[in-house]
Amino acid sequence: MTTRRSDATRAAILAAARERFAADGFERATIRAIAADARIDPSMVMRYYGNKEGLFAAAAEFDLRLPDLTGAEPAAVGEMLVRHFLERWEGDDTLLALLRAAVTQEGPAERMRAIFAGQLGPLAARLSPEADQAPLRAGLVASQMLGFALCRYVLRLPPMAALEREEAVAWLGPTVQRYLTRPDSL
Amino acid sequence: MTTRRSDATRAAILAAARERFAADGFERATIRAIAADARIDPSMVMRYYGNKEGLFAAAAEFDLRLPDLTGAEPAAVGEMLVRHFLERWEGDDTLLALLRAAVTQEGPAERMRAIFAGQLGPLAARLSPEADQAPLRAGLVASQMLGFALCRYVLRLPPMAALEREEAVAWLGPTVQRYLTRPDSL
DNA sequence: GTCGTTTGCCAACAACTGTTGACTACACCG
DNA sequence: CGGTGTAGTCAACAGTTGTTGGCAAACGAC
The missing domain is CATH 1.10.357 (Tetracycline Repressor; domain 2)
Structure with a gap:
């Protein structure tokens, strides 16, 4: 359960999704375009992330990583x-x-x-x-x-x-x- | 050429378009939905505004109407x-x-x-x-x-x-x- | 090697999109 | 009244979308 064989594919999908969503927005970024960028079949996106919303939710995980400012001027x-x-x-x-x-x-x-x-x-x-x-x-x-x-x-x-x-x-x-x-x- | 018979329709389309575009954004606001709000056929939208972009251009005419501030504190x-x-x-x-x-x-x-x-x-x-x-x-x-x-x-x-x-x-x-x-x- | 699971591709679906053209009804001008 | 242009309706098109299920190949455990 440590690393699946498909982890590379999953990561490629996420990277392509982030780029497309960032450049085009949610609706204009199509699953087909994302899949093409990741060089896989659109149906793989569905298998790994369920649907478009699930893909976005996974791709748009984000943390501001605010620095610790205690002690700062x-x-x-x-x-x-x-x-x-x-x-x-x-x-x-x-x-x-x-x-x-x-x-x-x-x-x-x-x-x-x-x-x-x-x-x-x-x-x-x-x-x-x-x-x-x-x-x-x-x-x-x-x-x-x-x-x-x-x-x-x-x-x-x-x-x-x-x-x-x-x-x-x-x-x-x-x-x-x-x-x-x-x-x-x- | 002062007022055409269709001016009321044109205005209804524009009003519905503004509402839909404001609420849903450009892609999710469909011509069919706008036409339904204006109680006309989708094809009328095309006849009067050419295409979706033309409709948006007409509906999103805007002026900030900034006040004249010469003389203001x-x-x-x-x-x-x-x-x-x-x-x-x-x-x-x-x-x-x-x-x-x-x-x-x-x-x-x-x-x-x-x-x-x-x-x-x-x-x-x-x-x-x-x-x-x-x-x-x-x-x-x-x-x-x-x-x-x-x-x-x-x-x-x-x-x-x-x-x-x-x-x-x-x-x-x-x-x-x-x-x-x-x-x-x- | 054999079997079950994972990974991937392909083709197709149903729904929805913007857009078009033909056809009807109405209104106005003479 | 007749004829012309405008207003509106209807049905359909072609393309795209998210999504699904089936099938083949590769893998890993035994």
């Missing part, structure tokens, strides 16, 4: 987070696949909610001046990071696509910082 | 802009249709770029400390506003969907303000 957290998001976004097209699908599919949208609430929430809870504001602050950070990713990687707004990574950090860092740590009263 | 522009965006999002689902389609279709994406560069750009040009930074600043504003709309209306992240309008203005206003007017050096 509290005032630098915003910039560190933005930098981490950009790296995460550019090194892996799973998030892109998830975003493209979440816009029209309820399943992926729910997963998106779970990722940002479940992984960003705890971090916000440690930084927020008031504990009960953590979900709100995590949501605000998500809105800026997802909006930037949307403009940069999906819509390809020229000025956003052209930004150097550290320029983006310099512009977005203070925003994220403020969303996480701004006192409630202000 | 410069420090209040951020909040005014956020308030205007929220009203525009909620009073009309064209932008929602455009966003859902732009994520997977090049045509709508291009229109989105044109809207935000062409309409937000001039406003940024009047407020930006340095003229050549206007596109960048307009893009940053777009990233925050589109990100918020994405989280609130599309993904329905609970803390974003639950915000009162003026709460959203209080949180996002300063961000937009900073993107428009922050000195370059900082």
Whole structure:
């Protein structure tokens, strides 16, 4: 039960699926195209992943891998987070696949909610001046990071696509910082 | 040539198309479903709008209707802009249709770029400390506003969907303000 | 070697898609 | 009233989609 003979095929399917879902979105990425990329028969996709939704669920498994920021300079957290998001976004097209699908599919949208609430929430809870504001602050950070990713990687707004990574950090860092740590009263 | 007998039908098609495109996205909104909503035959859609892309192009005509801010308190522009965006999002689902389609279709994406560069750009040009930074600043504003709309209306992240309008203005206003007017050096 | 299981391919299905063309009914102009 | 163009209906097309079941080859245990 350690490694099946078909593991290579399964992995090839997942890799092709991620690429296609990221590039084309859920509906336009067809099982036939994914199977062709993986050089196997479309029916294998069904056998291993049940149906298209199951394939997407397997291909779009994702973890933000937020760094441990205990001990980090509290005032630098915003910039560190933005930098981490950009790296995460550019090194892996799973998030892109998830975003493209979440816009029209309820399943992926729910997963998106779970990722940002479940992984960003705890971090916000440690930084927020008031504990009960953590979900709100995590949501605000998500809105800026997802909006930037949307403009940069999906819509390809020229000025956003052209930004150097550290320029983006310099512009977005203070925003994220403020969303996480701004006192409630202000 | 003033009013054709078919103008009511044309309008019904456009209204149904906007709703369907906004709710389901470009691919999942079928011509048959739109025609059924408008209580006409699918072939009429083709006759009046040529094909599905033509229908979308007609249904997703959009103008941000940015207010004239000359004379407004410069420090209040951020909040005014956020308030205007929220009203525009909620009073009309064209932008929602455009966003859902732009994520997977090049045509709508291009229109989105044109809207935000062409309409937000001039406003940024009047407020930006340095003229050549206007596109960048307009893009940053777009990233925050589109990100918020994405989280609130599309993904329905609970803390974003639950915000009162003026709460959203209080949180996002300063961000937009900073993107428009922050000195370059900082 | 033999048998059961796994892996893969092939062909086909039913449903749905955008799109087309022919045909009917209505309205308006003379 | 007759004739012309517009509005609308109907049925069908060709292509694509997710999905299924059957069959052949390769493998591993005995």
